[in-house]
Amino acid sequence: KLVACTQPRRVAAVSVANRVADEMDGRFFLFLWFDWTCSNSTIQLGRHVGYLIRFEDMAELGTTFLKYMTDGMLLRQAMNDPSLERYSAIILDEPHGRTLANILMGLLRGVAKRRSDLKIIVMSATLDAVKLEILQPTFRRLSPTLQSRTHPVEVFYMQEPEPDCVEAAIRAVLVLTTHRAEDEGDDLLFLTGEEEIEDA
Template sequence: MSSRHRIDIGESKPRRSRFSDGPDNHARDRSRSPDNHVKLKQNASNKSPFTAQTNPYNGKSFSAKYFELLRKRIKLPVWEYKENFFQTLSENQVTVLVGETGSGKTTQIPQWCLEWVTGRYPTKKAVACTQPRRVAAMSVAQRVSEEMDVELGQEVGYSIRFEDCTSSRTVMKYMTDGMLLREGMSDPLLEAYGVILLDEAHERTLATDILMGLLKEITKQRLDLKIVVMSATLDAGKFQDYFHKAPLMTVPGRTHPVEIFYTPEPERDYLEAAIRTVIQIHMCEEIEGDILLFLTGQEEIEEACKRIQREVDGLGPDVGELRCIPLYSTLPPNLQQRIFESPPPKRANGAVGRKVRTVFEIQFGFVLFHYMVWSIEIAHLNNLCLTVTLNGIFLSIYLVSHACSSLFPAFFSQIRSEK
């Protein structure tokens, strides 16, 4: 049984309001002037991004790949709001931005903030963008470094637990929210940054909530610091209220049809059914594209990868190469980077090569689904449960709710057509 769902997200205009910064009592704030704001807005609206030939961040000439990526960037939904964003950022100390998945907010907004900081501060200030997960911080930093035509670890870098891929030249840093908290221990006012962005704020991790409280206090002492809170959900009223009625910008996403297939009956062995589905897709589908498989935990992921790889390797050279890559939070960072490898090439007979990425959290899928054509969801979760009879907490596998399962087509529809 199958049905096609198209999820349309209505476009709404951003709402702006003036937020008073209060008196300028600090010497570092005296250089701020309305003329500077006007100049930034005019540059954003009148200057074509294709006219620049020299990269302002490393002094080198832009490569052909830079302009190729730029043509894709300007087609993102968020690009239409660049002028409005500059104006809102200039006039308010805190901005709340709601952008649907696929709008481009995670990659484009920090670059605009860096452009604003470069034209605003006489001394070097960096831009920090927090992510709730390590793999997101690494992958987005890699993408932004390519879009800015700079080397990862130099002008653009990332900082996660046990790994610091930055240098003295870094002006754009993606990091986990916990790492920014650590920096706050040695630099209480976070003086190194001109703009701090809290991405995926709707997930409300403990570190993100603590950061919001910390940044709220810092903004009282640093009137020059700009805060951007980014969320993928429309329920941003709490963030606005917390930051004294901060203005809200809403950026719509783009949608594509997603075709959904259900099993006729519940599967007794969902792992076996998922493995059979992966192999069937790889053997029967001629369309190029990777497969995303959601399972319940590390043990299932490793078992599935071994079984899938063993069975496909035994099919012979008539079937395209299949590379099964696991991803979970405790995997070492160097092994997590394998998810960004290119898929295997076609064989001489035209058989398509693919990758299967096996994950157990939908949040990992948000980072990876740009490359996906098929996703397989087993509708089971592994979570901590509290039991009164046993007087303890244990892990239990249970069926997901209808509301949770509806997240998958809703989020995947933002990037490309998918099954």
């Protein structure tokens, strides 16, 4: 049986599947919840790790063990297979703020009542655990707390509106970088998309 992992967007499903296939070097890998061992072979995208998005199913029947997909694709599969029998585990990754993910959580609650063997994992770094009460008492909630250090953050604002905000942000980071010592920290600039990141 497969493991499904939902992603909010098609681009995320494809890129995460690519990344996971690259990260799993294939020398030795074992999934604990079903009998599948890959030893001394290469993990391949579309063969062992796959993805399912609208108009594209990059997975091999009988060989793929981990399949990334959008919420909508898992919902579509649930219409044809209400118990989602092909899956041994379903991971909802970052479900907050997504209407389809909320529908999926309700649907999976019903599936879990029919299938005690199905593992359902809801992962979120920011989702309030109280919001997951819809899943109780069907699911057991584990809320690990990670100890981490917070770093001081300084926010700077431009004095005048800028016609090209990306260029202005890059200039600002360069100015900040040149006016501080090398060991004083790092700068993080959030940009709007891949093209802007490449241009920077």
